[in-house]
Amino acid sequence: MTPILLLGGTLLRHFRCLAAVFALAGIPWSGSAQDSETVTSLFNRGVSHMESDEWEQAHASFSRIVEVFGTDDPMTFYGPQFGVIYYHKGLCEMRLGRYDEAIGSFETCHRQFPNRVLDDAETPSINKYWKVSVFEWAAALQQVEDYESALRKYKEFLELKPEPGSFKPAAYFINIGICYIKSRKVVEGETEIAKAFDKKDEYGATAADLWRALVVLARGWMAVEEGEREATQARGVKFLNTYRHLLAQDHFLMSGYTSTLLVLGQEATKADMSSLALQLYSYVPDSQRAILEADVFHTPGGRMAPADQRKRDGLKAAVDSGDPPEINAFFGIAQAYQNRGDNRAGMVIYEQLANRYLKSKNRPEILHAATAMAAGIGEMLKAQKYGLIFLEQYPEHELKDEVASLLLSSLFYNQEYEKCVEIAGQIRVELTLGSRERDLPDFVYGGSMYYLGKYEEAQPELDLHVENYEASPYRENSTYYQASNLVKRFYWKEAAEKLDAWLVIYEPKDSALLDVAYLDRASCHFALATEANGGMTMALDLIEKVLTKFPDSQVLDRAHNLAGDIHQSEQRFAPAEESYLKGLETAEALEHAEIAAGGLSQLVPVCLAQEKYKEAISYYDAFFSKYPNSFHAPNVAVTGLRAFREGDPKRLAEAVDRVIEIVVALGEAGDSAGLEQAINSFIRFQLEDNKPVDVIDQLDAIQRQHSYRTLQAWLLVAKIGIIEEHLTQQGPMRARLQVYYDELENSFKKEELGNYILARVGINIAEANLFRARPWFEEILKRENPDFQAHAALWLAKMDAKSTDPATRQQAVEKFRRVRDDFQIAELAEDATTGLARLYHEDGKWKEANVEWERYMANRQWTRVRPEAAFFYAESFEKLNELDNAVRAYTAVYALHAPVLDYSAEAVLRVGQIQWNRGFQEEAFKIVNEAYRRMKTNKHRLVEALGRKVEEFRAGLKQAGKWKASLDPFSGS
């Protein structure tokens, strides 16, 4: 059924008049059925029912008239006015939805009762509805969706030239417009309807009429073919804009169309007419305003019509409940904006919803949508705001995981890492490891730890993410963080491998992390550089890539400084100076104060190396003018001493005072790392011009003046260092040395001491009692500070290697490997490799042992346990049953390490036995015998064993009949 405008409503006021007409005409409205039933009485009754909206009863009355009085040529008997009965009957049928019957009634009214003068009529009989019945006929046809016929009838109606006032033109244009629209002639329909809008008052169009027309028209716009959609949408938008002043006059009336508008808006969105949808949604009135207008404008005589009152009360209830209908319009508008790609506008709508409708039952959905939209457009602060509100207000809501994920994203990209750790930590507990839902929380957790600088805790988390979420959308980041975290932890080799793997995948994709990945990889190259591997050159190549390909990178300053470090370590001081200057300039432009301070601090030693003392002093002054509280200050203060001594001796005392001042301040602040650097450098400098004893006196003076614990500890260590290096020949000083060590061990908590002191005391203890030193080294490994971690790890590895527990021994393996592969401290790498090789050897892991011993043998700089390494290298071959190789290696042992009888004599025994067993018995005798003759002046158990072996072989040969005197040219001597 389509909405139409009936004329019956407007003509109802005529009913009573008509009844009067019948009565006055004196027509014998009586029939045979019942004496009480006259046309007049039945007609009056019918009209009465119509007035009371009792359409069935009304219809029954009019039908009764037709049934009783209309069977016997009523036109002749009653004249044209009998058509009125059919007209009314038709109106009732229209109301009752019996349109086919209505068509018949109106046709009868028009066709059978035309107005003409009856010859014998005493009174005039006029069918007042003869013309109008055509209109109603058309309307009935329209209702049965016979639009073509309806259109013809409407036109026919107009051709009858109906009298002004006998119909409402607005209804005519609107209905004819609707018929056009329903016949898929939207433009024609729109034109007709526009006439009703244009002459609203003249044509008697009410706001309701216009609204009804608009609804049909809007549907017509949306139903056009795809090719016409754009033009139609533009016309529709224009139409709505043009007539907004007519449609949006009465918000209370408009509120009656809210649900229709919402549906239309949705349909427009679905029809990909988002502009039209936005226009339609914009017609949804504000409920508060509708209520206000109802109270002001819809209370004629102080009373509101019952229907209006019900509508008003419904609106009020909806507003009070927190869910006025316009919420849905806002949702629709936001969606339409999203469809147009205007997410920022969508965000504005969601924000309005979130901020205005605090009691809505849809509030979780609103907050969710606001969080999602904000996260989607990168408004992370807003996403964070709405996400947090959601989680606080609806912690158990089914959308909580999704919101939490969105919130995590926003928090993470907003660098709110502490909050990320807290929320991700809570969320993931309930989720299954490896599940899609837990992907983000796990990623954010590890990533946040990484950004918070909690590298030790971050590592297992990042490893976990990489291992469990192969298809994760965050994999690019998480694999990078994993590698970069290893860089931060100085696991250079592993980091380098992971960064290389990362670059293979993400370099071709122009990852946004490429600049930092290059820089990290360059750091690895630098740390692992040897002459052979060309690490320095590769590091510089990567830095060049960062500098040239990423001119807007945030790590340009770090890249320049790293280039400076590389040049400086290669003693290319002029390029180093240039790089540090660029680093300084870039860092200051980027407002990276600490990096700028780092670059400036390095300019002092670089200038010193070039004997540019004046420049060094100017950098020194610039540093303390700009960054006096920098982490680098102690270093600059101490390095600057030499610059003053050479370039401006008058200021040397000032520079020394500054160092002492900094040392004391560091002591006060408990900055162990800074103190170490400052005191050590200061002492080195002072020892160049002063006697060691005088320097100790100077340190004693500082110690007496300042009682800060950290400072006290460092001064003790400094004095220990001076005595160990310069004064061990003096008995009293040696005694003082142990006193200092005891004081450090017994008077300080380990937490108070810096890594250097811990390591120093730990090693002092370990050399006397290995296991007693464990807590000292463990304390170092607990810390983020990398200093002396390698030493600590090495000593702990040595302790672990003494264990018989396989797990503990495995820990020893890992520590040895880490010391050797990651810390890259040459003096420790030898010990680590030896430890590793011995451990494998003891465990009978011959292949691994062989690899490690070979590694040792390959490094000619390692000399501490050369004979041992050569021997066990040979033994590992023997254990692997590679006897030729074993013989070769054993031979090298006794050829090159003859004086070390523990290994050389044993090597001879082994070679002799192997050759004997392999059938080279004469040769075995000669080898053993020759060696014995050379070594026999030594009273050593293995030499004695060699002598016994000679006799054993001699006897064996004799027994086998292979003995010849020539085998032993020494016999008799």
Add this chain to the structure above:
Amino acid sequence: MARKSRLELEEIDDPALDIASLIDIAFLLLIYFLITSTLQPKEGDLNMTFPTVQAPPDREILVDHLNVELQEDGVVLAGAAGSMEVMDSDPSVLRLPLLVQKLKEYKAAVALAGAEPLVIIKADDAAKQQRFIDIIDSLAEVGIANVTMTGFKTEEQ
């Protein structure tokens, strides 16, 4: 004319043994013994017997390089790192037989391992130049060409 009846004895030189033939005989004897005798070897002079291996090396076995150190007083030491021993201590004797022996053994051990010999000479600047030349001569005698010098003061500085 009177006839001299007095007997004049001829002056006779002091008796002497003609040893020319003796020398001849001595040389003959010497040649005889040289040819026929078998020398009892001194233990330290003996070459080292190297073991027989059954297959050519399938990989290089790492062998230490040999250090030769010339001290200020002309004493020569040799050996791998951590195993240095005195070879020849009399600088007046130009030949360095023990060093030569050590070099030969080293060369043979390295060859057995399928590697190349490397000798690193560390010489004190104060040592006589001649001693250094003696070491080089020893290396040439053994046929080791892969030699590196280290330890000169100028280098250390």
